[in-house]
Amino acid sequence: MKKVSGWFVAAGAVVALLVGGALGYFAPHPQSQAQVPAEFQKVLDTYNAIDSSYYKKVSEKKLAQGAISGMVDSLDDPYSVYLQNNDASSLNTQISGSFGGIGATMRQSSDGVYVDTTNAGSAAQKAGIKAGDKIVSVDGKSMAKKDINAVVSQVRGKIGTKVQVGISRGGKQQTFTMTRAKVTVPSMSGTIDKAHKQIGIITFTTFTDSSAKEMKQVVKKLRKQGAKKFVLDLRGNPGGVLDQAMKIDSMFLKNGKTIVQVKQRGQNAEVYKAGKKYDDGFKIKEPTVVLIDGNSASASEITAAALNQSAGIPLIGTKSFGKGTVQTIAGMNNKSELKLTIAKWLTPNGTWINHKGIQPTIKADYPKYAYLQAIGADSLNAGATGKDVKTLQSMLTAVGQKTAVSGTYDDATTAAVKAFQSAHQLSATGKADANTIVAIEAALTAKIAQNDNAMKAAVKKLQ
Structure with missing residues (x-):
């Protein structure tokens, strides 16, 4: 199961964030020495004291990173984070929906990490890796006590680089050397309900840079298969890219209807409305319902609120997560980034759902087990x-x-x-x-x- 919290949620959940869109990326504003607040003189004095008197040499880079991390931590905001190296790369991967890898999906078991499937034509398939192979090493490092996230982070890497993956199959161990290639992970999938052939089910995992394009493709495919009604399953979806959510939401709304309001510090809320600017004229007018749960957050909640309040579409499930803030990214250098909360978002009727969530129209949940x-x-x-x-x-x-x-x-x-x-x-x-x-x-x-x-x-x- 991918849509239930607890162990049965798919591993490697995407960080809940809203980036891009109308707000875009931002750059820190440089300040001259005269503009630096007086309180920051203490920071410089501390640096000078450590640099001149600490009993051993300390890296300037390490001290600077510590100061930045300390400032961000002082905001007491779980969504504002200073990201370095692998963490920054991971965030960019989540936003783009693509990465360098071998083209194999993995699953966590009680005794290790196994290959679940290999993509057609992928490096893994060409090398001979098969479903059911247990991952025992990556580049000579044992994966025996590593969880799925650790294994995946080792297997992924820069496109064009080589990676050695050791596997166990039938009690015998083998090592395969592969060249990492671009792997794109769909942000949604579409199926026809087995018992009700006119109902198409669209399951979202996240909102990436390609989600709006994927949405059009999935809907067209399901229509050809006979779908005349849709279920949008946003359960377990932690959010993603703001402009993609707005594009998808606009597909379900009449032009001029409010998608979302965004309020930055000291400014009036900016209202974003459905129209060709977002959906390119592609509309979804079939009867639709939306599924949400306690892990539906951020862009998922924007979608749920927009479709419910501006199109009267029912929400079914349990109360959503309640993340009502917007983040965007500043590139500090080529290996670090600052993800910073820069605004609140409000539902079409002006409600801020932060820490409150969205209540479903119809309550329904999985069994306790x-x-x-x-x-x-x-x-x-x-x-x-x-x-x-x-x-x-x-x-x-x-x-x-x-x-x-x-x-x-x-x-x-x-x-x-x-x-x-x-x-x-x-x-x-x-x-x-x-x-x-x-x-x-x-x-x-x-x-x-x-x-x-x-x-x-x-x-x-x-x-």
């Missing part, structure tokens, strides 16, 4: 106690092997594990080994998909 966290242990045995055991017991109960959720791996838990193993063609040992944990998590994911109450409510509303 959808929010279980992952089992952290590689395996669990009879006699074990603790949080992981309690999670295992909750998962077993959810997939039909009922047992008390006590946190103790007792005889009843052993029996439930054996029953699950027998039903899924696994060796019925009663021990929750790595393969058993993976199978239980997969069974739970499937059950969550079957009991997506918000999606059911959306389909019912459209019918």
Whole structure:
């Protein structure tokens, strides 16, 4: 499942931010020495004291970075961040929706990181990497105890550079050398509902620089497949690029209807309205509903509010995250950037939803078991106690092997594990080994998909 919080959210979630758009990128304003506030003389005095008297030599660059980080931290704003090196590169990757990589998607399991799929024609596919391969090393560095984010960051890199990926397959290890190429990650996907062929479901993961273009392509494809109604699934979508959200929102609104209001310090709110400027005349007039949850933030909330307040489109799900600020980026140099909050955004009717979120028109949620966290242990045995055991017991109960959720791996838990193993063609040992944990998590994911109450409510509303 990609749309549920907890372990079942896809790894590597995009940072919630709004950049670009009408506000654009900005550059810090240089000031002469005479303009520097008197309070900053203390900063210079501290630097001079450290530089002249500290017992060992300290890097000027390190001191400068520390001062910048300290200033940004003092804002007490989680969305204003000084980014350096890999963090800055990662942010740019998230905005553009593309990066240098080998063209393979990965999944986290209890015993490591595995290849999930390889893209057609990708470096990974050409080299011979296959789905199910376990990543054991990257450029000679062991990945045995690394999580999926750490592995992905090692595999990605500058386009045209080489990377060595070691894998384990069938008990044997192999190493593949590949050249990183440009990989583009779609920000959305579209499918036809299996039971209701006239309903197209558009699932957003984020808003990148190409989202508006993708939206047009997805809608056209779904229309050709027979879609006459749409579900926009914004659950788990943390936001993204402002101008792309406005372009997509404009597609659903009559020209002249308000998309969003943006208020910068000391200024009146600027109102952005739907029109050809944003949507190039491409309109979506089919009946539509929008799905939101507690992880729908930023640009997702702008979209939800715009479609609801300016087009009367119903919102289904749970209260959204509540991020009502706008960020943009200043390039400090080629390896660091300042992501800074520069404005509030308001819904079409002038509401600031920061820390409050948006309430759905129709409340509907996943079952409680959808929010279980992952089992952290590689395996669990009879006699074990603790949080992981309690999670295992909750998962077993959810997939039909009922047992008390006590946190103790007792005889009843052993029996439930054996029953699950027998039903899924696994060796019925009663021990929750790595393969058993993976199978239980997969069974739970499937059950969550079957009991997506918000999606059911959306389909019912459209019918």
